[in-house]
Amino acid sequence: MKKAKTKKLKEQWIGITLGAEYGGPDVATGVEIERIRLNKILDKYCAEPYSKEVTCIALFLRVEGRLKSYGFAGIDSVERLKPQRAIGADISIERKDWDTDPASFRRFLWPLVDKGIWVCVKTLISQRVLVDEMRLKADLNMVKVEFFDTD
Numbered sequence: 001m002k003k004a005k006t007k008k009l010k011e012q013w014i015g016i017t018l019g020a021e022y023g024g025p026d027v028a029t030g031v032e033i034e035r036i037r038l039n040k041i042l043d044k045y046c047a048e049p050y051s052k053e054v055t056c057i058a059l060f061l062r063v064e065g066r067l068k069s070y071g072f073a074g075i076d077s078v079e080r081l082k083p084q085r086a087i088g089a090d091i092s093i094e095r096k097d098w099d100t101d102p103a104s105f106r107r108f109l110w111p112l113v114d115k116g117i118w119v120c121v122k123t124l125i126s127q128r129v130l131v132d133e134m135r136l137k138a139d140l141n142m143v144k145v146e147f148f149d150t151d
Helices: 029-045 102-126 133-148
Strands: 015-022 056-063 074-081 086-093
Touching (some): 015 029, 029 056, 029 102, 029 133, 056 102, 074 102, 086 102
Parallel strands (some): 056 086
Antiparallel strands (some): 074 086
């Protein structure tokens, strides 16, 4: 009997996305709620690529918990993901930074995400990749306004 051939599809990511890994079940549900909320806002304003060559900026939160700490604070591991036409970075969040009220966590999270995006852009520019920085800046401003609007 012949084995069926499977075709590996090249997955392409588009826009700006924010994933997460939690270091334990003790990580507050508020962290996930704010991450999902921010992702929805990013999807709303940043759904189109800012570069023809790199179509996605993928940030990944590493949130310290009782079971796991990630060994760094802030932004780390910026790398190109060429098959997906993306660039990504890890953002580590320590317990002291998430173990707070939602408004304080938002005030902590947004500058890190914003900085992570611009670190990725700076890396792309250093690799001679054209990025529409003006449109990105305008879109991120709309994201910021809506993220802090809790009404």
